[in-house]
Amino acid sequence: MKRALIVRHTPVEGAAGYRRPIEDAGYDFHRIDIFDPGFRTLDWLAPDLIVVMGGPMGVYERAVHPWIDGEVAGLAARIAAGRPTVGVCLGSQMIAAALGAPVYPGPVKEVGFAPLRLTAAGSASPLRHLSGVDVLHWHGDTFDLPQGAELLAGSDLYAHQGFRIGDSLLALQFHAEMGEDPRFAEWLEDVDYIVDAGTNPDALDAAHARLGGAAVAAGRAMITEWLGRLPSSR
Structure with a gap:
């Protein structure tokens, strides 16, 4: 069986709605937290x-979080x-840094449900x-589009909301x-x-209760199609 590893920077930001399409695509699901002994x-x-996945830290806070250097190098x-590879929120910023692009605080914090x-x-x-x-936005940092990356989405507040390189790399x-994840309460x-x-x-x-189900359904459809496009899936 294929193995999927979810990297968590905080327990409240896991795969959530993405877990089902990953498992449905035939992956054995595993997770590792940045503070697990085996992470280094x-x-x-x-x-x-x-x-x-996401987290409250910034990619540029390397003096405070020395593990960031290892994660960026590994990516x-x-x-x-x-x-x-998929990156979500902080994960997308880590991918941008791994590709040599600067990551830095954005002009405002973008929090809430809004379209792309x-x-x-x-x-x-x-x-x-x-x-x-x-879909839910919850971030205050952004990044320059990495060299060779294809921009897929922006929002009213942030120009760079998603990019890819080929069919194997997706940054969101x-x-x-x-x-639909109960951890949203935290x-x-x-x-x-x-x-x-x-x-x-x-x-x-209130927005989560009203809009969350449709957001997750769309997100699952996105991940299902992306996994189906992987070279190993063809």
């Missing part, structure tokens, strides 16, 4: 699929080898399932995996961050 010696080339090696603006390439990619769908700044506890973004926990909770 992780063989980044070994898993058939790696999905790098760089994996990407160079053409191994299937797909590029022509995005409309022809698995992200087409997200067209017109409000947004959270189309979130909408996200809502970060009141200062939410208020700083110009919203409030009650409004986010």
